[in-house]
Amino acid sequence: MGGVRTRYNERVASGTLTEDAAQAEAANRLDELALTLAHPPKRTFFGKAPDAPRGLYLWGGVGRGKSMLMDLFFAEAKVSPKRRVHFHEFMAEVQERLDVWRKMGEADRKRSPWRVSGAGDDPIAPVARQVASEARLLCFDEFQVTQIADAMILARLFDAIFANGVTVVATSNRHPDDLYKDGINRGLFLPFIQRLKERCDVFELVSARDYRLDRLVEAPVWYAPLGAGSSAALDLAWTRLTLGAEPQHCVLTVKGRKLEVSREAAGVARFTFEELCARPLGSIDYLTIAATFHTVILEGIPLLTPDRRNEAARFVSLIDALYEARVKLVASAGAEPDRLYPDGDGAFEFQRTASRLFEMRSASYMAEERRSLTES
Structure with missing residues (x-):
């Protein structure tokens, strides 16, 4: 039994939590990921870095215990650097970083440690590289997409983040297929949903209780x-x-x-x-x-x-x-x-x-x- 499930069982035993089969299964899934992160696969014979471990997208209704489970997982995950952040705050930071890069002169871009060869004026690749330098494990609370400015860049941004070896774990009230539902130009957002599902297992916390x-x-x-x-x-x-x-x-x-x-x-x-x-x-x-x-x-x-x-x-x-x-x-x-x-x-x-x-x-x-x- 891993650390997340152990900590969960301790809270149930103390009366802090009520035992819930869906929460217990989610804890098991998070333990599996924590174990993989602690013992990542080695480089191949030809020196190619392996893909980052697949993440987990934990979704379900309000009040099901998703953030509590994220707490336990983040504390137990033996990986560094790691970061936990509210998704709204993360995207605001990204937009600021994109704006800073766009305003930089060519000389400053060439000197930047985040410069990506061949990216040209496109700010997404260097910003994704900067994000990846700050967290091999990126945990998002309250994953939701409400702004068109965010929706239009997410596919390329997360393609680059995943390519830089980052594992993503997220909690959300919505299934990935329902993100940015009925949003403007949603068709341009759909590749992000597909990419998210390719790089993260989707687990529904099906507890009947709120x-x-x-x-x-x-x-x-x-x-x-x-x-x-x-x-x-x-x-x-x-x-x-x-x-x-x-x-x-x-x-x-x-x-x-x-x-x-x-x-x-x-x-x-x-x-x-x-x-x-x-x-x-x-x-x-x-x-x-x-x-x-x-x-x-x-x-x-x-x-x-x-x-x-x-x-x-x-x-x-x-x-x-x-x-x-x-x-x-x-x-x-x-x-x-x-x-x-x-x-x-x-x-x-x-x-x-x-x-x-x-x-x-x-x-x-x-x-x-x-x-x-x-x-x-």
């Missing part, structure tokens, strides 16, 4: 008033909803700007009210968050008054984005929704937001699938 939903409905999702008790409750909610997955840091790119997400795991992002509503963010930022995460934990919503009308307006935009996308919300606040903004300029308009906040606590809302707002 453990995230179970944990959402087993405890309140709105904690008031603010204090040590509500903070502790959010800590427990984080652990429940992520199945104990390790928090990651990621950076979302919104119209060329950086939006820091200091804590995210298993499709759950955790923010403070100050992080999201006391800074100059707008609807596009909140829509990006809603498109990236299925659950948001929001800490420290204060009582809102006319002197905080700007923060209140941003909070309204945030809730609108989460509500329309059917993103789940767990929050701590100074009061119940209908008492957050009781008087003064803007209080009347806030009533619609309060109504939505109450609806977002309902069992029917919790059971709804997340909606795509930005996929095109």
Whole structure:
């Protein structure tokens, strides 16, 4: 029995996880890959480097434990260098690197350690070479394709990444055949799907239970008033909803700007009210968050008054984005929704937001699938 399955069994024995046959089988598959990575095939008699081990594309519904299993695998994989990154963040980095290469002068390109002979002005080959230098194992959380700019380069980018000896492991809510579904010019994206399936085994986590939903409905999702008790409750909610997955840091790119997400795991992002509503963010930022995460934990919503009308307006935009996308919300606040903004300029308009906040606590809302707002 390998390390991933052993760690999984330990969590089941401790009561942290409920035994699940699909999760156990996924752990076995990840152990097989970890063993192959630890003992890669040797060069051939003629000195040709062998292909990198086939990766694994782990997909299934929200709350099935994919990120938790990725945690266990990434910790156990004896390969260096290795990297784990949210797919949205990775593609934003790639687009930035492509732009830097395009703007480089010919002399700088010739001096670059990432230069690929014969690539000419094409930036994809040198960027893929740079990516490969940073990770023999590349693990992606929340693999999804929503931007046409990403879709149009993925086939060539991953051809080059695989050719540079990188093994890819990914978690996703979608089968590869459903990536970028109904997207613009999707026909140009199909070669990427084929290449992904050639280089990664596709494993569906077919667990019938949505453990995230179970944990959402087993405890309140709105904690008031603010204090040590509500903070502790959010800590427990984080652990429940992520199945104990390790928090990651990621950076979302919104119209060329950086939006820091200091804590995210298993499709759950955790923010403070100050992080999201006391800074100059707008609807596009909140829509990006809603498109990236299925659950948001929001800490420290204060009582809102006319002197905080700007923060209140941003909070309204945030809730609108989460509500329309059917993103789940767990929050701590100074009061119940209908008492957050009781008087003064803007209080009347806030009533619609309060109504939505109450609806977002309902069992029917919790059971709804997340909606795509930005996929095109």
